[in-house]
Amino acid sequence: MSDVRVVVGPGVVADPTLLSEVAEREFAALGVKGHIRYARTVGELRPDGGIPVILPGPDPAARALMSEPVGPVVWLDLTRDDRVSPGKDARHLHGRGVDGLAWAIRHAVHHTRHSARRVTYGPHPDQWADLYLPPTAAASSGGLPVIVLVHGGYWRSIWAADLMEPLAADLVGRGFAVWNLEYRRPDLHGWQATTADVAAGVGALAGAAESALDLNRVAVAGHSAGAQLALRAAADGARVALAVSLAGVLDLMEAGRRWLSSGAVASAMGTDTQLYGEASPLARLPLKVRQLVVQGSGDDLDLVDFSRRYARAAKESGDDLTYLEMSGDHFAVIDPATPIWRTTAVAMANALR
Template sequence: MSEVRVLVGPGVVADPALLSEIAEREFAALGAAGTVTYARTAGELLPGVPGDGVPVLVPGPEPAARALMAEISGPVVWLDLTRADDVCVGPQARHLHGRGVEGLAWAIRHAVHRSRHPARRIAYGAHADQWAELYLPKDLAGTSVPVIVLVHGGYWRSIWAADLMEPLAADLVGRGFAVWNLEYRRPDLHGWEATTADVAAGVDALATAGEPRLDLDRVAVAGHSAGAQLALRAAADGARVALAVSLAGVLDLVEGDRRWLSSGAVAAALGREAEVYGAASPLARLPLKVRQLVVQGRGDDLDLIDFSRRYARAAKESGDDLTYLEMSGDHFAVIDPGTPLWRTTAVAIADALR
């Protein structure tokens, strides 16, 4: 059983009882032993490091506590309930931010995942967000294995990161796949061109990962939500993949903008230049000339259901080899290993990569 120590620093603006309720809910759901401690001073955060498991530290606003974020090294999860861009943390540490009090649930999930599923982080660029984590199945015994590249969503906003895809990474490794969980610079801080270039470079970096047991002829790129747009865009641009997978994808950027999807997320990420939309929208890039799997939950945003259905129809009409899978489930059922929708998806991916 994993142990999670949550230490909440002085001055954190949140109801302590609510934070404890969130933590206890996650401990129970994950089968983890956990404690929540409220520090009166910055120095009281230090008992959380080192120790068994991966601690979650919520530093709060005080300068002395925030100074520790860059000083403490090792597998620590730092959590800011508010948005806090450009925070530097120590080696091996992770920083989650901007997700409100529910961010504590995400931080605990990430801490438990890191304890249970160690991965090798490989940089493909100089920026702190240019990396991927490589997971390998146990007992490879010299055999080569297919690879799934995971591209997270979050409507192209920097508060969402690769930890969103960690449950799928663990599930896929258990099914015998290697997994390349990709992080990239998001356009709200770095611009659209940086995002597009990073996803392309991150997929290409598989070939230089230094792992000979990866079967580079059997690579799938799978993206969730906005990550599906990035995944299919990479396939359209010539990424070396055998399969492109959309998981509740944003596949029509023109209509996504017109319908003000997620409070204007499309225009915020890409601007309003017509030529940018033409290059970026998967629907506008058909045919992709890559085998595709489009997965959609019936309980999702109705616009996303519309996008997926119209995209699947147009792709087939263009001559692309596409399988469309629609089942019950909401927007996150497609990345939840416990749902029938994901289990069916995982089988379909395995069949496509045989």
């Protein structure tokens, strides 16, 4: 594999030592060689080989470069910028602060190591899914079970499907096909667009024209706010055999009242409590779909509360539900290196036999 080459453009407001520390930590964690350099001019931002991760900075010429066809660059803005349309084969992450550099390096390395076929299900740039198949897919008999991944991020556009890429790689290694779903987020497009996209994106799996897939063994698995979207899709009749909540926001009424994540529910959905009821998995019980609810005990206590109460209510409603709570924080449930994820993956495999 080529080296990861991080380039920091003129005018990027961040401590250089801290950026270097973040980059070196990720290089070591991913087992790659890499280096970071600081460009003095916009001309020095152009990729010159390796796996490029570029922080362009505020210069107008640097911003214009992002839309040019310069290859498979990961462009990173520490601040939020929803206006960027990256050039062909390039990707753009933004609004995650200094820690965004870690996500950008992971994203760049993932796409070098793992191939996927992008399938669009609508005309907007955010209406797509990446289909991953294990190398043995063509030889499998009876078709592969499929995991549809729905990312979280409290319904905000700074978070995207790259959050679920480590799980996609892990699940493919376990013999699953993976459908990593992107969708329009409500902060830019409204709540109805988000709900419609998740339904359409899950439904588009049937048209992916992959004979290797067993569409009778499909699980939809969402993380955090993505779990609300995943279980909502199941409640609305998505054709799935299993719905999985990974640290899910499962009670929207209480999440709104408790001002979870600085008012994320109201920001996404407004203040219409009837809409909360239509969207909240807890209010939609029974789902009449087999469910797996996974929760890290070291997570936000409100999410622990939601998961425990939801699991109890779902069982009382007659739903077939398994509740799994183990040590771990909010991101442990989507980290392939953790015991809670490894236990979750086994539970999903058993449910889809």
